[in-house]
Amino acid sequence: MSLPRRALVTAVAAAAALTLAACGGSSDATAELAPAKGSTAPNGITVNLTPNQNRVTTPKVDAIAALVPEEIRKRGTLTVVDSLGTTPPLDFYANDDKTIIGVEPDIASLIANVLGLKAEFNPVSWENIFVGLDSGKYDVGFSNITVTEARKEKYDFATYRLDILGFEARKGSGWKITGPKDIAGRTIAVSSGTNQEKLLVSWNEENVKNGLKPADIKYYQNSSDYYLALSSGRIDIYVGPNPSASFHAVQTGETEIIGTYSGGGANVVGKIAATTKKDNGLVKAVNEALNEVIGNGSYGQVLKRWGLDNEAVPTSELNPEGLPKPKP
Known part of the structure; x- marks a missing residue:
């Protein structure tokens, strides 16, 4: 079965439409499954699914912005790599089928605010997130990436949610x-x-x-x-x-x-983190920016907006203990 548009009305509605289609319905019903402006999140709040997100914002902090590598500061943009936009409420397309919305881009935008940069989103497949970070094509990954001991060999992490x-x-x-x-x-x-x-x-x-x-x-x-x-x-x-x-x-x-x-199993608390190429000089700025938005309350507003209050962290950690390597 092929879908008529990349995400139809929204990624959520697409999944719902396919569920109905398996029971004898049609994907043509998709437009009726998702409200034009909002949808209900797990905690019962109504979330905005339109491209006009009115994202939570926060002021630039000069002392933290000064920690950003010079090349990125001169460019003026923070190149954020994220998933293909199919996992609401983390990262998905608005009902215009092209605007990236969700908790991940919201948090990435807050970090860009603090650093005095413009967030530029680059949706790619999961494996290409790491390919892009390795090559330096992207500055930072915000895509529900869990800290693991194996990944710490190649990447630096600044945590922002529980896994x-x-x-x-x-x-x-x-x-x-x-x-x-x-x-x-x-x-x-x-x-x-x-x-x-x-x-x-x-x-x-x-x-x-x-x-x-x-x-x-x-x-x-x-x-x-x-x-x-x-x-x-x-x-x-x-x-x-x-x-x-x-x-x-x-x-x-x-x-x-x-x-x-x-996500860490029985013995380790899994933690989701902003991910940068190891030793590229950016993670300290991202970590301090995360602690800034946690402290000023804008981080909490974003999590509440998407119904993810229960995944909040009290502070952003730099390269904490990650999921252990698989046993040989």
Whole structure:
């Protein structure tokens, strides 16, 4: 099935339309599924889905702006690399089908404000985020990137949210996810190369050691694919970032979150961070800018705006302990 436009009315509505299409509906109904100006977030607030975002702003702080490498200061822009715009409320397209909106671009814009720069957004596929950072094409990544010990070898991090994963199933499934034993024998969708994949693999290993069946892990890269599989019953659960899973569940009314878990697993608190190429000189400025907006309250306003108050951090950390490397 091909979608008539890149994101139809919004990325959320596209997922909802595909869910209905699997039950005999049509993608032509998409325009009726998403309000013209707003939609309901997980905490019940109404969010603005139009290109006129009226983003929260904050003043430039000269002392912090002075920490930005000279090349970037002269250019006057902060080149932000983000995902392809398909994961509301993190990063997705407004209902004009071209304006990037969400909590990630909002936070990136606040940082640019403090640094006296203009944020320039560059949506790419997940793997190309890191390719672009490696080459120096982009200054910083704001794309739900979790701090890991392996990534710290190549990148610097300034944290700004907790990493919480959500397990999403069809409504009325009657079961809950609290740990490894709860996924035994189930069919679960996940995006490859993610920390949620690592969590599922480790849970499978634990279940096998305990004499339980492993889960059957299915790999999808696009939200339209895993939500179509979920609605048709080809998978039991999708596991991904809790913000996007919760947002989708509220939007469609056909799925529910049956469990949440730290993206770092049982022993490490997973943390989402702004990501720069290691030792490129920018991360200190980004870290101080994040602490500035946390302190002045504009950060909290952004999280509340998208229903993500529960993922707030009290301070931005530089290169904290990350998810451990996989065992050889």
